[in-house]
Amino acid sequence: MTRTLGKGRLVAATHNKGKVRELKDLFEPVGMEVVSAIDLDLPEPDETELTFAGNALIKARAACKATGAPALSDDSGLEVTALGGMPGVHTAIWAGEPRDFYVAMKKVEDLLQDMQATDRSARFVSTLAVVWPDGQEAVFEGTVDGTLVWPPRGDRGFGYDPVFVVKGETETFGEMDPAKKHAMSHRADAFRKLKAALLP
Known part of the structure; x- marks a missing residue:
C-alpha cells in the first residue's frame, strides 16, 4: 500500500474513553495528534454491520465526512470459544445502557457455567479502519489469545479486561501495567500492522 498517514491531526472515531486513551498512547509517539469524537462532539453512528471491519468503517467514514480530516476507528470485541464466538461484534451491547x-x-460467566464449559479460551479482536477525505480506506485486524477467569480481577483497563488473561501470563488485563498491556494487546497487534503499512 502506497498511501501513508502524515504527521498531524487524526480523528479517533470513538466515544469509548478507554479506547481513546489507548489510541493516543499508540499514535502520539509517532507524531499524530489524536482528537476524539468526544472532543469534537460528533454523534455516534448506528453500527449495523455484522463484522468488526464493517462497523469500524461505518464509524471512520462518519467522522471523516463530518470533519474533513483523516479518521481512524477501532471496532473490537471478545470472542469466547465455547460460546461460538459470542459476544463478538455485540461485545458492547451485552453491557447494556x-x-x-x-x-x-457476568453474562458471559453465567453462560459458561450453564453449559458447564471446560474450555474457557477466548480472544480479543481489534479492527482499525482508516478513512481519508478522498475516499481511500484501509483496514487492519489484530488479535490476542487468552483465557477467561472469574471473579474479575483488577481495576485497570476497561471493558472485559478484568476477566481476560493473555496466554502465557498470570495477570488479567485489568491487573496489568498499561504499558505492558499496550505492548501485547489486540489493539497493539492491529497498530503494528497499520504502522508497517501506513506510517512513513
Missing part, C-alpha cells in the same frame, strides 16, 4: 461491563462479564 448505560454501559455496565460487570453485567456483561
Whole structure:
C-alpha cells in the first residue's frame, strides 16, 4: 500500500474513553495528534454491520465526512470459544445502557457455567479502519489469545479486561501495567500492522 498517514491531526472515531486513551498512547509517539469524537462532539453512528471491519468503517467514514480530516476507528470485541464466538461484534451491547461491563462479564460467566464449559479460551479482536477525505480506506485486524477467569480481577483497563488473561501470563488485563498491556494487546497487534503499512 502506497498511501501513508502524515504527521498531524487524526480523528479517533470513538466515544469509548478507554479506547481513546489507548489510541493516543499508540499514535502520539509517532507524531499524530489524536482528537476524539468526544472532543469534537460528533454523534455516534448506528453500527449495523455484522463484522468488526464493517462497523469500524461505518464509524471512520462518519467522522471523516463530518470533519474533513483523516479518521481512524477501532471496532473490537471478545470472542469466547465455547460460546461460538459470542459476544463478538455485540461485545458492547451485552453491557447494556448505560454501559455496565460487570453485567456483561457476568453474562458471559453465567453462560459458561450453564453449559458447564471446560474450555474457557477466548480472544480479543481489534479492527482499525482508516478513512481519508478522498475516499481511500484501509483496514487492519489484530488479535490476542487468552483465557477467561472469574471473579474479575483488577481495576485497570476497561471493558472485559478484568476477566481476560493473555496466554502465557498470570495477570488479567485489568491487573496489568498499561504499558505492558499496550505492548501485547489486540489493539497493539492491529497498530503494528497499520504502522508497517501506513506510517512513513
